Amino acid sequence: MIDLEKDIQYVKGIGPKKAYKLNKLGIFTLKDLLFYFPRQFEDRNNLKKIAQLQNDEKATIKAIIVSVNTTSPKKGMTLTKIDIKDETGYAKLAFFNQPHIKNLYKCGDTILVFGKVKKEFKTIELSSCEIEHLTNDPKNTCKVMPIYPLTYGVTNKEIISIIKSVLNNEEIRIKEYLPQRIIEKYKLCSIDYAIRNIHNPTTKDALKIALYRIVFEEFLILQLGLFMFKNGTTEVDGIKFNRNEKLDNILDALPFKLTNAQNRALNEIIEDMESNKVMNRLVQGDVGSGKTVVALLALANCVLNGYQGALMAPTEILAEQHYISLSETLKPFGIEIELLVGSLTKKQKEKVLERVKNKEIDILIGTHALIEDKVEFNNLGIVITDEQHRFGVRQRSKLSEKGINPDILVMTATPIPRTLALILYGDLDISIIDELPPGRQPIETLAIDKGKRDKAYNSLVRREVEKGRQVYIVCPLVEESEAIEAKAATELVEELKLEYFSDLRVGLLHGKMKASEKDEIMKSFKNKEIDILVSTTVIEVGVNVPNATLMIIENAERFGLAQLHQLRGRVGRGSHKSYCILIYASKSEVCRQRMSIMEETNDGFKISEKDLEIRGPGEFFGTRQHGLPELKVANIFKHMKILKLAQQEARYIIGLDYKLQNNENKMLKREILTKFEHSVKEISLN
Incomplete structure (x- = not known):
């Protein structure tokens, strides 16, 4: 039997030139080649x-x-x-x-x-x-022909030929790793049969059988890996907090009443904190639904019980915003809050680190800086990550490792369909804040083609600025690099100043700026020293300027729906009527559909469902989840029934053998570890 980990270059008939092309497709070993699945099938019968x-x-x-x-x-x-x-x-x-x-x-x-x-x-x-x-x-x-995802000069015929010649080798056998019990229970074919018939289907039925096996396996491995990754928090005892009576004093001091949805989420969190198990909860809420205040109250309850709290945000702007918000509310109650971000001087950082270690700081707010090895808490009780899809599985885990089984709360303003949330977060408990605070007006959205761009700038922008309001203009999304995106943003600013707004104050914000420069620009915008802020997607998350009432997004067809919704959420944060103009260049039917969805609804959950249908779970977040294996064949919409079976089986397996140490599960465990790469550090191979 040939070793499937063999370098692709040394497989018969391939050699260095073909191997170089295959490497560009992420194919480095024989196993990579065999598991490089077609993206679709063409029936030529x-x-x-x-x-x-x-x-x-x-x-x-x-x-x-x-x-x-x-x-x-x-x-x-x-x-x-x-x-x-x-x-x-x-x-x-x-x-x-x-x-x-x-x-x-x-x-x-x-x-x-x-x-x-x-x-x-x-x-x-x-x-x-x-x-x-x-x-x-x-x-x-x-025949039924496989069509592969291809770039880098490899043709479909070429990859079919390469895979066919490999599978014709009698020494190639793909060893089974699913337990026989599962194969029999769900009537699955062997992995060897599945691989052969997904690449070269003998009949339509053979392809159907092969796809069923691969889809079931992809869902099962993903779900098991997530359960295993999380078992360290669900199986061990955590901190048993009490609901401190002073929490009601903080609630009474808030300048507003919590919505019913906020109260429900807070009660679910406090209930978790009062149990002796580690809380592992996801709080989902649409843009502006008030997740931050719920996080603030959870942190306050932790501190009032004598522990420290940590809140990690993906950007310095958002971390600083949280710092200001929490300080205003909690400092009057004697709760000490500090900020740890990359732009602090060495001396400032050292001072913060010393104070955290000595428990002179109750709540530490920061960016990725929080997970650096130098950061030592005295007795960390709760860990909160905001806009958590920006962080990898390992990053979130690294923060919680700074305490002894602290409670874990993750928040997102990207409403994730519950089904996808169940996949991405295993058996996380989910709280949904599906109600906006009173007084928030829906944002009126209009999609226009590029031919009406002049009108949008000459009438709409000027109208808002003349009212004393402010405007965001978002640059087209550029995939190549942050540097190219920054250049495009700079060029757009010059064009706008020259052609439209020579008499107005135009600012620029992009990802290549130093954190201090970004902060300076955002402060100027907040302080109404800038009329129009031209920005890349760095303003997507968390920036709060109530006076901004108009958002214009250039080349809107380049963005995912969920991202457009996130960007739109930067306006409509005050009491004034707000607008979002989507300028698009594409004439495709898909573009027309997507623009219509944005015009029709402000409901992030509906939008996220549509986004998932159109773009698929792989690209859903714009940035793929670090460390999570890709679903190559499985699709949560098309294969919902199989997903439910796989989730049910994963729970059953974990219930009996949560470390997968039984003999029948050992091969499956190895496969999970391979697929999850380094993200599941806790699971040993013994």
């Missing part, structure tokens, strides 16, 4: 007569070649046209820049063709064709 072909469909036909001609419509381009016929009619095939075709086929040859049909008047043409001579064993037609 649909054999039709020429007269039956419908416009825009993809179909396979059997025909005879009538003529073959190659021309050069323009310099550097060749067009090969083949006229074909069958007993029902005539058609044409078009091949761009494939001059070799004319040497492979001649008049009178019987061929099989798969392509996209274009019918105009009486002419039928097939483009993007796969063509081959008629044989008893066609390679590219008359």
Whole structure:
């Protein structure tokens, strides 16, 4: 049996050149290659007569070649046209820049063709064709064909050929790692059968059986890994807090009453804190629903019980905002709060670290700086991460390791559909704040095409500024790098100053700025020294400027729906009517659908459901969850029933053997550890 961890370069028929291309696709070992699954399947079994072909469909036909001609419509381009016929009619095939075709086929040859049909008047043409001579064993037609996610100069035919030659090697056997009990219980095929039939389906039924196995396994491994990762907090005793009577004094001192949803979330948190198990709770709430005050009260209860609290935010701006908010409310009650961020001087940091260690600080708020090794708490009782999807699994864990089984609270303003939350957070308890504080007006959203951009700037922006309000303008999303995004933002500012707003105060905020510069710009904007703030997505999270009433997002089609909703949530934070203008350039149907969703609803949960449907769970957060294995085949919408079965089985396994130490689970455990890479440090291999 060949070792599946073998370097791909040394697999027969591959070599250094092909290996280099495969490496670019993330394929480094033989196992990577075998588990590089198709993104979709094309049914080329649909054999039709020429007269039956419908416009825009993809179909396979059997025909005879009538003529073959190659021309050069323009310099550097060749067009090969083949006229074909069958007993029902005539058609044409078009091949761009494939001059070799004319040497492979001649008049009178019987061929099989798969392509996209274009019918105009009486002419039928097939483009993007796969063509081959008629044989008893066609390679590219008359079968279900896997279509792989490809870039970096590897063609679909090439990867099919490479995988086929590997699987034809009799020494290749993929060893089973699921317990036999699970295979029998859920009627799963073996992993070897699944891999062979996902890459080269013998029949449609064989493909169905293979996909069922892979989907079930992906959900099971993800869920088990998360349960195992979390078992350290659910199985051990935590701190038993009491609801301190002074907490009611803090509640009474708040300048507003909590909403019913906030009260419900707070009661769930306090109940967790009063139990002797470690709290592990996710608080979901839409933009502006008031999660921070709930976190503040949980931290206060912890401190009133004699412990320290930590609150980690993804950006310095947000950490500082939390620091100001908590200080205003809690310092009058003698609770000492401090900020630890990267922009502090060495001397300032050392002072904060010394005071935390000596328990002179009750609540420490900060960014990633909180998880540095130098940070030592005296008796950490609760750990809160805000906008937690910005942090990896390991980062969150590292913060909680600074105490002895502290309670854990994670917060997000990206409303996650409950199903996805269950996958991402295992068996986290979930609190949902689904009610906005009274007085908050819904934001009016309008999507316009690029042709109306001038009107938006010349009338809407000026109208708001003349009212004494302020405006955000968000730059198009650039994937390449933060540096390119910063350059694009700088160029947009120059264009806006030159063409539209030479008389207004325009500021700039982007990710390449130093933290101190970002803070300075945001302070100026908050203090109404800037009329228009041009920004990249660094303002997506947490920035609170009640006087900002208009948000314009350039090239809105480049953003995910959840991200657009997050950005929109930067306005409408005061008592004034607020607006969001989405400027789009794309004319696609998908773009039209997405813009309509944003215009129709301010409900983050509805938007997140749609975002998940359109973009899939892999990209849902913009940044993939660090350390979590990717769902390559499983889809939580299409495979909901299988997901529920896998979750049920994962709970059953963990209930009996939460460390997966029984013999039947050892192979499965190794697979989980491999898939989760280094994120599940707690799980040993013994």
